[in-house]
Amino acid sequence: MAARRVAAAGCAWPWGLLGWARPERFLASGSVFPLSCIHTSTPLEKLGKWEKKNRIVYPPQLPGEPRRPAEIYHCRREIKYSKDKMWYLAKLIKGMSIDQALAQLEFNDKKGAKVIKEVLLEAQEMAVRNHNVEFKSNLYIAESLTGRGHYVKRIRYHGKGMFGIMKLVRCHYFVKLVEGPPPPPEPLKTGFDQAKEYVQQLRNRTIANTL
Protein backbone atom coordinates (compact mmCIF):
# COMPACT_ATOMS: atom_id res chain seq x y z
CA MET A 1 0.00 0.00 0.00
CA ALA A 2 2.82 2.31 0.81
CA ALA A 3 4.36 1.47 -2.51
CA ARG A 4 1.10 2.15 -4.26
CA ARG A 5 0.63 5.42 -2.40
CA VAL A 6 4.11 6.39 -3.43
CA ALA A 7 3.30 5.33 -6.94
CA ALA A 8 0.13 7.42 -6.88
CA ALA A 9 1.94 10.36 -5.38
CA GLY A 10 4.84 9.83 -7.71
CA CYS A 11 2.44 9.88 -10.63
CA ALA A 12 0.32 12.75 -9.39
CA TRP A 13 2.86 15.42 -8.81
CA PRO A 14 4.49 15.37 -12.23
CA TRP A 15 1.01 15.24 -13.75
CA GLY A 16 0.06 18.39 -11.90
CA LEU A 17 3.35 20.22 -12.25
CA LEU A 18 4.00 19.33 -15.85
CA GLY A 19 0.34 19.40 -16.74
CA TRP A 20 1.14 21.58 -19.70
CA ALA A 21 3.32 19.03 -21.37
CA ARG A 22 1.00 16.14 -22.14
CA PRO A 23 1.09 14.68 -25.62
CA GLU A 24 -2.29 14.67 -27.23
CA ARG A 25 -2.42 10.99 -27.98
CA PHE A 26 -2.31 9.60 -24.46
CA LEU A 27 -5.55 9.47 -22.49
CA ALA A 28 -4.99 8.72 -18.81
CA SER A 29 -7.27 6.31 -17.02
CA GLY A 30 -9.74 8.25 -14.91
CA SER A 31 -8.66 7.64 -11.32
CA VAL A 32 -8.78 10.28 -8.59
CA PHE A 33 -5.50 10.85 -6.79
CA PRO A 34 -5.57 11.79 -3.10
CA LEU A 35 -4.28 15.23 -2.14
CA SER A 36 -1.07 13.84 -0.81
CA CYS A 37 1.21 16.14 -2.79
CA ILE A 38 1.73 19.78 -1.95
CA HIS A 39 3.61 20.85 -5.04
CA THR A 40 0.73 20.87 -7.52
CA SER A 41 0.16 24.28 -8.99
CA THR A 42 -1.48 25.72 -12.05
CA PRO A 43 0.93 26.58 -14.83
CA LEU A 44 2.23 30.13 -14.72
CA GLU A 45 1.28 31.16 -18.26
CA LYS A 46 -1.55 29.73 -20.21
CA LEU A 47 -0.11 28.11 -23.34
CA GLY A 48 -1.34 29.48 -26.59
CA LYS A 49 -2.59 27.47 -29.54
CA TRP A 50 0.59 27.95 -31.51
CA GLU A 51 2.78 26.47 -28.77
CA LYS A 52 0.49 23.49 -28.44
CA LYS A 53 0.93 22.66 -32.11
CA ASN A 54 4.39 21.36 -31.31
CA ARG A 55 2.89 18.58 -29.25
CA ILE A 56 0.94 16.58 -31.79
CA VAL A 57 2.43 13.15 -32.41
CA TYR A 58 1.78 11.36 -35.66
CA PRO A 59 1.52 7.56 -35.81
CA PRO A 60 4.49 5.71 -37.28
CA GLN A 61 4.62 5.76 -41.05
CA LEU A 62 4.26 2.62 -43.09
CA PRO A 63 7.29 1.68 -45.23
CA GLY A 64 5.61 2.62 -48.50
CA GLU A 65 4.60 6.16 -47.50
CA PRO A 66 6.64 9.19 -48.51
CA ARG A 67 8.62 10.67 -45.66
CA ARG A 68 6.59 13.21 -43.72
CA PRO A 69 8.47 16.53 -43.46
CA ALA A 70 9.06 17.83 -39.94
CA GLU A 71 7.07 20.93 -38.91
CA ILE A 72 8.28 23.16 -36.14
CA TYR A 73 6.09 25.90 -34.68
CA HIS A 74 7.62 28.75 -32.74
CA CYS A 75 6.44 32.15 -31.59
CA ARG A 76 7.36 35.11 -29.47
CA ARG A 77 4.75 36.99 -27.51
CA GLU A 78 4.43 40.65 -26.54
CA ILE A 79 7.13 42.17 -28.72
CA LYS A 80 7.25 45.94 -28.30
CA TYR A 81 6.54 46.75 -31.95
CA SER A 82 3.57 47.45 -34.15
CA LYS A 83 1.86 44.50 -35.78
CA ASP A 84 1.44 46.40 -39.02
CA LYS A 85 5.11 47.29 -39.19
CA MET A 86 6.04 43.71 -38.28
CA TRP A 87 3.81 42.42 -41.07
CA TYR A 88 6.13 43.82 -43.72
CA LEU A 89 9.00 41.74 -42.36
CA ALA A 90 6.85 38.64 -41.99
CA LYS A 91 5.71 38.97 -45.60
CA LEU A 92 9.30 39.46 -46.69
CA ILE A 93 10.56 36.14 -45.36
CA LYS A 94 7.52 34.01 -46.11
CA GLY A 95 8.52 31.17 -48.41
CA MET A 96 12.27 31.73 -48.15
CA SER A 97 14.76 29.16 -46.96
CA ILE A 98 15.97 29.81 -43.43
CA ASP A 99 19.47 30.84 -44.45
CA GLN A 100 18.17 33.35 -46.95
CA ALA A 101 15.71 34.71 -44.40
CA LEU A 102 18.42 35.14 -41.76
CA ALA A 103 20.65 36.92 -44.27
CA GLN A 104 17.87 39.31 -45.30
CA LEU A 105 16.93 40.11 -41.73
CA GLU A 106 20.49 40.72 -40.64
CA PHE A 107 20.87 43.63 -43.05
CA ASN A 108 17.40 45.04 -42.64
CA ASP A 109 17.19 48.33 -40.77
CA LYS A 110 13.89 47.78 -38.97
CA LYS A 111 13.66 47.09 -35.26
CA GLY A 112 11.52 43.99 -35.77
CA ALA A 113 14.18 42.40 -37.94
CA LYS A 114 16.43 41.75 -34.95
CA VAL A 115 13.60 40.14 -33.02
CA ILE A 116 12.53 37.92 -35.89
CA LYS A 117 16.11 36.82 -36.45
CA GLU A 118 16.36 35.72 -32.82
CA VAL A 119 13.10 33.83 -33.12
CA LEU A 120 14.29 32.04 -36.25
CA LEU A 121 17.57 31.03 -34.66
CA GLU A 122 15.75 29.70 -31.59
CA ALA A 123 13.39 27.75 -33.79
CA GLN A 124 16.28 26.28 -35.78
CA GLU A 125 18.01 25.19 -32.58
CA MET A 126 14.80 23.61 -31.28
CA ALA A 127 14.29 21.79 -34.56
CA VAL A 128 17.70 20.17 -34.51
CA ARG A 129 17.69 19.31 -30.84
CA ASN A 130 14.12 18.25 -30.11
CA HIS A 131 12.33 17.51 -33.35
CA ASN A 132 14.76 15.20 -35.11
CA VAL A 133 15.68 17.51 -37.98
CA GLU A 134 18.86 16.34 -39.59
CA PHE A 135 20.25 19.40 -41.37
CA LYS A 136 19.68 22.80 -39.91
CA SER A 137 19.80 24.50 -43.30
CA ASN A 138 17.23 22.16 -44.79
CA LEU A 139 14.34 24.24 -43.39
CA TYR A 140 12.10 26.78 -45.04
CA ILE A 141 9.56 29.20 -43.67
CA ALA A 142 6.13 27.90 -44.51
CA GLU A 143 4.08 30.40 -42.51
CA SER A 144 5.01 33.62 -40.81
CA LEU A 145 2.32 35.69 -39.14
CA THR A 146 1.93 38.62 -36.80
CA GLY A 147 -0.78 39.12 -34.24
CA ARG A 148 -1.93 41.87 -31.94
CA GLY A 149 -0.58 41.81 -28.39
CA HIS A 150 -1.89 43.62 -25.32
CA TYR A 151 -2.20 47.37 -25.80
CA VAL A 152 -1.71 49.83 -22.95
CA LYS A 153 -3.06 53.38 -22.93
CA ARG A 154 -0.93 56.23 -21.69
CA ILE A 155 -1.16 60.01 -21.63
CA ARG A 156 0.81 61.97 -24.17
CA TYR A 157 1.41 65.50 -22.93
CA HIS A 158 0.98 68.36 -25.39
CA GLY A 159 1.50 72.06 -24.88
CA LYS A 160 -0.98 74.41 -23.22
CA GLY A 161 -2.20 71.69 -20.86
CA MET A 162 -3.59 69.61 -23.70
CA PHE A 163 -3.12 65.89 -23.73
CA GLY A 164 -3.75 62.96 -25.96
CA ILE A 165 -4.14 59.29 -25.19
CA MET A 166 -1.48 57.17 -26.83
CA LYS A 167 -1.47 53.44 -27.23
CA LEU A 168 1.66 51.44 -26.40
CA VAL A 169 1.47 48.77 -28.97
CA ARG A 170 2.72 45.19 -28.76
CA CYS A 171 2.58 42.29 -31.16
CA HIS A 172 3.16 38.56 -31.38
CA TYR A 173 5.14 36.88 -34.08
CA PHE A 174 4.48 33.31 -35.22
CA VAL A 175 6.60 31.17 -37.53
CA LYS A 176 6.30 27.66 -38.91
CA LEU A 177 9.41 25.97 -40.23
CA VAL A 178 9.11 22.92 -42.45
CA GLU A 179 11.93 20.55 -43.34
CA GLY A 180 12.95 20.38 -46.96
CA PRO A 181 13.96 22.71 -49.77
CA PRO A 182 11.76 25.79 -50.23
CA PRO A 183 8.95 25.32 -52.74
CA PRO A 184 9.48 27.08 -56.07
CA PRO A 185 7.55 30.35 -56.33
CA GLU A 186 4.34 30.25 -58.30
CA PRO A 187 4.77 31.63 -61.81
CA LEU A 188 2.95 34.90 -62.41
CA LYS A 189 -0.18 34.72 -64.49
CA THR A 190 0.45 36.01 -67.96
CA GLY A 191 -2.10 37.65 -70.19
CA PHE A 192 -2.09 34.61 -72.41
CA ASP A 193 -3.11 32.39 -69.44
CA GLN A 194 -5.90 34.72 -68.54
CA ALA A 195 -7.11 34.77 -72.10
CA LYS A 196 -7.07 30.98 -72.25
CA GLU A 197 -9.12 30.79 -69.05
CA TYR A 198 -11.63 33.24 -70.43
CA VAL A 199 -12.06 31.27 -73.60
CA GLN A 200 -12.47 28.06 -71.58
CA GLN A 201 -15.19 29.66 -69.48
CA LEU A 202 -17.03 30.65 -72.62
CA ARG A 203 -16.80 27.13 -73.97
CA ASN A 204 -18.11 25.63 -70.72
CA ARG A 205 -21.45 27.37 -71.09
CA THR A 206 -24.34 25.01 -71.73
CA ILE A 207 -28.09 25.16 -71.76
CA ALA A 208 -29.56 23.28 -68.82
CA ASN A 209 -32.28 20.65 -69.00
CA THR A 210 -31.78 19.85 -72.66
CA LEU A 211 -30.82 16.77 -74.58
Added chain:
Amino acid sequence: MAAAMATGLGRLGLRACRQNVESLLRSARGAPTCRLVPVRTKRRFSVPNWDREQSLEEKKLRPSRMVAPEEHVERTFYLACTADVIDPYVPPEGDARLTSLSKEGLKQRAERFKQSAVSQLALRKVKDHDPDFSTKTFPEKAQEIFTEAHNCLANFNKQKLHSLVTERCYSEMVRGNRYKTIRWSFVESLEPPRVVHVRCDSMVNRGNLYGQVTVRMHTRQTLAIYDRFGRLMYGGEQVPKDVLEYVVFERHLVNLYGTWRMHAKIVPEWAPPKDPIVKTVMIPGPTLNPSQEFEEIK
Protein backbone atom coordinates in the same frame (compact mmCIF):
# COMPACT_ATOMS: atom_id res chain seq x y z
CA MET B 1 14.46 66.49 64.91
CA ALA B 2 15.17 68.54 61.89
CA ALA B 3 14.70 71.71 63.94
CA ALA B 4 17.08 70.37 66.52
CA MET B 5 19.63 69.55 63.79
CA ALA B 6 19.21 72.96 62.24
CA THR B 7 19.73 74.70 65.57
CA GLY B 8 22.67 72.44 66.24
CA LEU B 9 24.20 73.24 62.90
CA GLY B 10 23.31 76.90 63.27
CA ARG B 11 25.40 77.19 66.39
CA LEU B 12 28.41 75.79 64.61
CA GLY B 13 28.09 78.13 61.67
CA LEU B 14 28.04 77.54 57.93
CA ARG B 15 31.75 77.01 57.43
CA ALA B 16 31.89 74.45 60.14
CA CYS B 17 28.87 72.77 58.59
CA ARG B 18 30.59 72.44 55.27
CA GLN B 19 33.71 71.11 56.85
CA ASN B 20 31.68 68.51 58.59
CA VAL B 21 30.10 67.39 55.37
CA GLU B 22 33.43 67.18 53.71
CA SER B 23 34.84 65.22 56.55
CA LEU B 24 31.97 62.84 56.26
CA LEU B 25 32.72 62.38 52.64
CA ARG B 26 36.39 61.98 53.33
CA SER B 27 37.31 58.34 53.53
CA ALA B 28 39.18 56.91 56.53
CA ARG B 29 42.53 56.96 54.72
CA GLY B 30 42.29 60.54 53.76
CA ALA B 31 41.69 60.32 49.98
CA PRO B 32 41.04 63.57 48.18
CA THR B 33 37.43 64.63 48.34
CA CYS B 34 35.29 64.52 45.21
CA ARG B 35 33.36 67.57 44.38
CA LEU B 36 29.63 67.33 44.14
CA VAL B 37 28.61 68.49 40.70
CA PRO B 38 24.90 68.84 40.10
CA VAL B 39 23.75 67.07 36.87
CA ARG B 40 20.52 67.73 34.98
CA THR B 41 18.90 64.36 34.38
CA LYS B 42 15.88 65.50 32.38
CA ARG B 43 16.12 64.20 28.74
CA ARG B 44 15.80 67.11 26.37
CA PHE B 45 16.23 65.48 23.00
CA SER B 46 16.32 61.83 22.06
CA VAL B 47 17.05 60.47 18.58
CA PRO B 48 13.95 58.71 17.28
CA ASN B 49 14.04 54.97 16.61
CA TRP B 50 13.98 55.27 12.90
CA ASP B 51 16.97 57.60 12.79
CA ARG B 52 19.06 55.83 15.29
CA GLU B 53 21.86 53.73 13.93
CA GLN B 54 20.97 50.15 14.65
CA SER B 55 23.31 47.28 14.44
CA LEU B 56 22.71 44.79 11.70
CA GLU B 57 21.23 42.25 14.06
CA GLU B 58 18.65 44.62 15.38
CA LYS B 59 17.62 45.54 11.86
CA LYS B 60 17.18 41.93 10.89
CA LEU B 61 15.22 41.01 13.97
CA ARG B 62 12.71 43.82 13.67
CA PRO B 63 10.27 43.41 10.74
CA SER B 64 8.96 46.58 9.13
CA ARG B 65 5.36 45.40 9.01
CA MET B 66 3.15 42.79 10.52
CA VAL B 67 4.39 39.42 9.45
CA ALA B 68 2.20 36.38 9.79
CA PRO B 69 4.06 33.39 11.19
CA GLU B 70 5.12 31.10 8.36
CA GLU B 71 3.12 27.96 8.22
CA HIS B 72 5.57 25.14 7.78
CA VAL B 73 3.97 22.81 5.31
CA GLU B 74 6.01 19.77 5.95
CA ARG B 75 6.06 17.15 3.32
CA THR B 76 7.38 13.82 4.37
CA PHE B 77 9.34 12.13 1.67
CA TYR B 78 9.67 8.46 1.40
CA LEU B 79 12.68 6.63 0.07
CA ALA B 80 11.21 3.93 -2.06
CA CYS B 81 14.41 3.06 -3.88
CA THR B 82 18.15 3.51 -3.64
CA ALA B 83 19.97 5.94 -5.87
CA ASP B 84 22.37 3.50 -7.46
CA VAL B 85 23.47 -0.08 -7.64
CA ILE B 86 25.19 -1.31 -4.48
CA ASP B 87 28.51 -2.90 -5.34
CA PRO B 88 27.79 -3.45 -9.03
CA TYR B 89 28.36 -6.86 -10.48
CA VAL B 90 31.38 -7.09 -12.78
CA PRO B 91 30.42 -9.50 -15.54
CA PRO B 92 33.25 -11.73 -16.69
CA GLU B 93 34.67 -11.01 -20.11
CA GLY B 94 33.49 -13.21 -22.89
CA ASP B 95 30.37 -14.16 -21.01
CA ALA B 96 28.19 -14.95 -23.95
CA ARG B 97 31.05 -15.93 -26.22
CA LEU B 98 31.98 -19.11 -24.40
CA THR B 99 29.56 -21.81 -25.26
CA SER B 100 28.02 -23.69 -22.40
CA LEU B 101 29.17 -26.95 -23.95
CA SER B 102 32.84 -26.29 -23.35
CA LYS B 103 34.32 -27.29 -20.04
CA GLU B 104 35.38 -23.81 -19.10
CA GLY B 105 31.98 -22.40 -19.68
CA LEU B 106 30.33 -24.95 -17.42
CA LYS B 107 32.86 -24.51 -14.67
CA GLN B 108 32.53 -20.75 -14.73
CA ARG B 109 28.82 -21.04 -14.55
CA ALA B 110 28.71 -23.40 -11.64
CA GLU B 111 31.35 -21.87 -9.47
CA ARG B 112 30.88 -18.21 -9.89
CA PHE B 113 27.72 -17.73 -7.92
CA LYS B 114 28.58 -20.08 -5.12
CA GLN B 115 31.96 -18.53 -4.56
CA SER B 116 30.72 -15.15 -3.69
CA ALA B 117 30.31 -15.15 0.09
CA VAL B 118 28.85 -11.70 0.31
CA SER B 119 26.12 -12.75 -2.07
CA GLN B 120 25.31 -15.71 0.16
CA LEU B 121 25.08 -13.51 3.23
CA ALA B 122 22.89 -11.04 1.44
CA LEU B 123 20.73 -13.87 0.13
CA ARG B 124 20.21 -15.07 3.67
CA LYS B 125 19.16 -11.60 4.79
CA VAL B 126 16.73 -11.34 1.88
CA LYS B 127 15.24 -14.72 2.75
CA ASP B 128 14.70 -13.56 6.33
CA HIS B 129 12.46 -10.78 5.17
CA ASP B 130 10.91 -12.51 2.19
CA PRO B 131 10.56 -16.26 2.85
CA ASP B 132 9.16 -16.94 -0.63
CA PHE B 133 12.30 -15.79 -2.37
CA SER B 134 14.36 -18.44 -4.08
CA THR B 135 17.12 -18.19 -6.65
CA LYS B 136 15.42 -20.83 -8.76
CA THR B 137 11.99 -19.26 -9.17
CA PHE B 138 12.96 -15.62 -9.07
CA PRO B 139 14.59 -15.32 -12.54
CA GLU B 140 11.35 -16.23 -14.32
CA LYS B 141 9.42 -13.67 -12.36
CA ALA B 142 12.16 -11.18 -13.08
CA GLN B 143 11.86 -11.79 -16.78
CA GLU B 144 8.12 -11.32 -16.61
CA ILE B 145 8.57 -8.00 -14.81
CA PHE B 146 11.12 -6.99 -17.42
CA THR B 147 8.79 -7.80 -20.32
CA GLU B 148 5.80 -6.14 -18.70
CA ALA B 149 7.78 -2.99 -17.93
CA HIS B 150 8.95 -2.61 -21.52
CA ASN B 151 5.45 -3.20 -22.83
CA CYS B 152 4.13 -0.50 -20.50
CA LEU B 153 6.83 1.83 -21.75
CA ALA B 154 5.78 1.16 -25.33
CA ASN B 155 2.10 1.76 -24.48
CA PHE B 156 2.79 4.73 -22.16
CA ASN B 157 0.98 3.14 -19.26
CA LYS B 158 2.64 5.22 -16.60
CA GLN B 159 0.70 3.96 -13.61
CA LYS B 160 1.56 0.35 -14.18
CA LEU B 161 5.13 1.28 -15.04
CA HIS B 162 5.57 2.92 -11.66
CA SER B 163 4.60 -0.29 -9.94
CA LEU B 164 6.98 -2.40 -12.04
CA VAL B 165 9.99 -0.15 -12.06
CA THR B 166 11.73 1.94 -9.37
CA GLU B 167 11.72 5.72 -9.55
CA ARG B 168 15.33 5.90 -10.56
CA CYS B 169 14.80 3.50 -13.43
CA TYR B 170 11.59 5.23 -14.44
CA SER B 171 13.31 8.55 -15.00
CA GLU B 172 16.00 6.89 -17.09
CA MET B 173 13.48 4.97 -19.17
CA VAL B 174 11.08 7.80 -19.82
CA ARG B 175 13.46 10.67 -20.45
CA GLY B 176 13.27 12.03 -23.96
CA ASN B 177 10.45 9.73 -24.96
CA ARG B 178 7.53 12.04 -24.42
CA TYR B 179 6.81 12.79 -28.05
CA LYS B 180 8.14 9.58 -29.54
CA THR B 181 6.53 6.29 -30.42
CA ILE B 182 8.33 3.19 -29.20
CA ARG B 183 7.61 -0.28 -30.51
CA TRP B 184 9.25 -3.08 -28.56
CA SER B 185 8.61 -6.75 -28.63
CA PHE B 186 10.15 -9.69 -26.87
CA VAL B 187 10.82 -12.50 -29.33
CA GLU B 188 12.29 -15.27 -27.20
CA SER B 189 14.76 -16.04 -24.46
CA LEU B 190 17.95 -17.68 -25.71
CA GLU B 191 19.16 -18.90 -22.33
CA PRO B 192 17.21 -19.34 -19.12
CA PRO B 193 17.75 -16.30 -16.90
CA ARG B 194 19.63 -16.80 -13.66
CA VAL B 195 20.51 -14.87 -10.53
CA VAL B 196 24.09 -13.76 -10.57
CA HIS B 197 24.61 -11.34 -7.71
CA VAL B 198 22.77 -10.43 -4.51
CA ARG B 199 23.44 -7.44 -2.29
CA CYS B 200 21.68 -6.03 0.71
CA ASP B 201 22.20 -2.60 2.18
CA SER B 202 20.51 -0.13 4.49
CA MET B 203 19.91 3.54 3.82
CA VAL B 204 19.69 6.46 6.28
CA ASN B 205 18.86 4.30 9.32
CA ARG B 206 20.51 1.07 10.17
CA GLY B 207 17.64 -1.34 9.82
CA ASN B 208 16.18 0.13 6.63
CA LEU B 209 17.14 -2.68 4.27
CA TYR B 210 17.01 -2.64 0.49
CA GLY B 211 17.85 -5.79 -1.40
CA GLN B 212 19.27 -5.81 -4.93
CA VAL B 213 19.44 -8.89 -7.12
CA THR B 214 21.21 -8.98 -10.46
CA VAL B 215 19.73 -11.30 -13.07
CA ARG B 216 21.55 -12.26 -16.23
CA MET B 217 19.29 -12.40 -19.28
CA HIS B 218 20.22 -13.48 -22.79
CA THR B 219 17.24 -12.68 -24.98
CA ARG B 220 16.15 -11.75 -28.47
CA GLN B 221 14.22 -8.47 -28.79
CA THR B 222 13.07 -6.04 -31.48
CA LEU B 223 13.06 -2.31 -30.94
CA ALA B 224 11.93 0.54 -33.19
CA ILE B 225 11.74 4.18 -32.13
CA TYR B 226 9.79 6.66 -34.23
CA ASP B 227 10.01 10.39 -33.76
CA ARG B 228 7.16 12.89 -33.53
CA PHE B 229 6.33 12.66 -37.22
CA GLY B 230 6.33 8.89 -37.46
CA ARG B 231 9.75 8.59 -39.05
CA LEU B 232 12.06 5.81 -37.98
CA MET B 233 14.79 7.06 -35.68
CA TYR B 234 16.41 3.91 -34.43
CA GLY B 235 16.24 0.18 -34.95
CA GLY B 236 13.73 -1.72 -37.01
CA GLU B 237 10.56 -3.60 -36.28
CA GLN B 238 11.47 -6.71 -38.22
CA VAL B 239 15.08 -6.86 -37.04
CA PRO B 240 15.49 -9.06 -33.96
CA LYS B 241 18.63 -8.54 -31.94
CA ASP B 242 20.36 -10.79 -29.45
CA VAL B 243 20.82 -8.97 -26.20
CA LEU B 244 22.84 -10.00 -23.14
CA GLU B 245 21.79 -7.93 -20.16
CA TYR B 246 22.46 -7.81 -16.46
CA VAL B 247 19.35 -6.33 -14.90
CA VAL B 248 19.25 -5.26 -11.26
CA PHE B 249 16.00 -5.72 -9.38
CA GLU B 250 15.40 -4.04 -6.09
CA ARG B 251 12.99 -4.37 -3.20
CA HIS B 252 12.49 -2.45 0.00
CA LEU B 253 12.73 -5.51 2.26
CA VAL B 254 11.51 -3.88 5.46
CA ASN B 255 8.32 -2.71 3.75
CA LEU B 256 5.57 -5.30 4.09
CA TYR B 257 4.02 -4.38 0.77
CA GLY B 258 7.21 -3.91 -1.18
CA THR B 259 7.64 -5.64 -4.48
CA TRP B 260 10.58 -6.56 -6.63
CA ARG B 261 11.00 -3.84 -9.23
CA MET B 262 13.49 -3.25 -11.99
CA HIS B 263 16.17 -0.84 -10.81
CA ALA B 264 19.06 -0.54 -13.25
CA LYS B 265 21.04 -2.28 -15.93
CA ILE B 266 24.73 -3.04 -15.76
CA VAL B 267 26.53 -2.41 -19.01
CA PRO B 268 29.92 -4.16 -19.09
CA GLU B 269 32.87 -2.44 -20.69
CA TRP B 270 33.41 -5.17 -23.24
CA ALA B 271 29.83 -4.90 -24.51
CA PRO B 272 29.60 -4.45 -28.30
CA PRO B 273 28.76 -0.90 -29.40
CA LYS B 274 25.14 -0.10 -30.20
CA ASP B 275 23.87 0.64 -33.69
CA PRO B 276 24.16 4.26 -34.78
CA ILE B 277 20.98 6.31 -35.14
CA VAL B 278 19.55 6.92 -38.57
CA LYS B 279 20.23 10.64 -38.85
CA THR B 280 23.60 12.40 -38.96
CA VAL B 281 24.57 14.70 -36.14
CA MET B 282 26.83 17.70 -36.43
CA ILE B 283 29.61 17.95 -33.87
CA PRO B 284 30.52 21.63 -33.53
CA GLY B 285 34.15 22.39 -34.21
CA PRO B 286 36.34 25.02 -32.52
CA THR B 287 35.17 28.64 -32.72
CA LEU B 288 37.39 30.58 -35.07
CA ASN B 289 38.39 34.22 -35.22
CA PRO B 290 37.68 35.93 -38.55
CA SER B 291 41.36 35.81 -39.43
CA GLN B 292 41.93 32.14 -38.61
CA GLU B 293 41.22 29.15 -40.76
CA PHE B 294 40.33 25.69 -39.68
CA GLU B 295 43.23 23.97 -41.46
CA GLU B 296 45.77 26.09 -39.62
CA ILE B 297 44.49 25.09 -36.22
CA LYS B 298 44.45 21.45 -37.20
